[in-house]
Amino acid sequence: MDFRPFPLIAAIGSLTSCSPAPVDGRFDNTGELIALSGGDAGPQAACHTCHGLDGGGDGALVPRIAGIDAGYLVRQLGFYADGQRRHPQMTWLASRLDEVDRLAVSTFYAGMPIPDTERVNxxxxxxxxxxxxxxxxxxxxxxxxxxxxxxxxxxxxxxxxxxxxxxxxxxxxxxxxxxxxxxxxxxxxxxxxxxxxxxxxxxxxxxxxxxxxxxxxxxxxxxxxxxxx
Structure with missing residues (x-):
């Protein structure tokens, strides 16, 4: 029987043809990674540490950002970055996010429902x-x-x-x-x-x-x- 070596190129080709196409991660699309990890600014800048996992704020001086228009949030991040709004942590964080990151995280929070608040008498x-x-x-x-x-x-x-x-x-x-x-x-x-x-x-x-x-x-x-x- 005549055995012939299987061409290496053909073998590689058969393997690559079965490889799945790259899939974008949901974190990249929604800005959730930045919200939960702080992105390039590091975990100390993670949005949820102050604004909460539901984006509802802390009930005091940290605002609710869930459900706020994405364009408005992007603009406020820009104000923090260029000094038109001043807050030590927000200024530091916003200056380390580029425009793409700001839009991504703003879109993420804009899509969240507004948390319910307590009823008063x-x-x-x-x-x-x-x-x-x-x-x-x-x-x-x-x-x-x-x-x-x-x-x-x-x-x-x-x-x-x-x-x-x-x-x-x-x-x-x-x-x-x-x-x-x-x-x-x-x-x-x-x-x-x-x-x-x-x-x-x-x-x-x-x-x-x-x-x-x-x-x-x-x-x-x-x-x-x-x-x-």
């Missing part, structure tokens, strides 16, 4: 004073537009550039309003937030932030027309 709404009126009607005497005109009657956000406020803590919202007032936070192209926060009085900020956290909306907050004693 109707009586608790009374502690917010005139905040409901300010939120829904503004203060015409001060030329202050209503918060609802940009952020929605239920805090759902109006358009991609105006983030939803549902699920944000009162502490975080109050802190951001104060930063807008003092100019520590900027980047709003029309200066709407800077001007609006500047027209608020000191004693109106905390009640307004509390109402935003617990007023009407998806988080089962009671109606703003509750009659207080």
């Amino acid at each position: 109707d009586a608790d709404i009374c502690t917010f004073g005139d905040a409901a009126t300010i939120y829904h009607n503004g203060i015409p005497d001060r030329d202050l537009a209503s918060c609802a005109s940009c952020h929605g009657e239920e805090g759902e956000g109006v358009g991609a550039g105006n983030p939803s406020l549902v699920g944000q803590s009162a502490a975080y919202t109050a802190e951001q309003l104060r930063r807008w007032r003092t100019g520590e936070r900027f980047g709003d192209p029309l200066k709407v937030m800077h001007d609006a926060a500047g027209k608020l009085r000191d004693n109106e900020i905390s009640p307004l932030a509390g109402y935003i956290a617990y007023g009407p909306g998806r988080s089962h907050r009671p109606g703003f027309l509750v009659e207080c004693p």
Whole structure:
């Protein structure tokens, strides 16, 4: 019998023809790797360590980012990277993510559902004073537009550039309003937030932030027309 050596090239070809095509990992597509591991910035920069696995924040000064528009989140990361928003950890993290990474992780969080928040009693709404009126009607005497005109009657956000406020803590919202007032936070192209926060009085900020956290909306907050004693 005539035995002939099997060509090496043919053998290699037969092996490579059976190899599966490369498959993109779900982490690469969704930005989940960056959110859970910090990507090139390292584990100390993992988003979930502060914002939670559900993206809901810590209920205090770390905001809810789940369900926020991806374009808005990308823009805020850019602000942190170039110094328009200042926060030691966020500035450090954002500066180590390139534009592709920022978009990937922002898209990941944008696709997450907004976590449910706790319900408050109707009586608790009374502690917010005139905040409901300010939120829904503004203060015409001060030329202050209503918060609802940009952020929605239920805090759902109006358009991609105006983030939803549902699920944000009162502490975080109050802190951001104060930063807008003092100019520590900027980047709003029309200066709407800077001007609006500047027209608020000191004693109106905390009640307004509390109402935003617990007023009407998806988080089962009671109606703003509750009659207080």
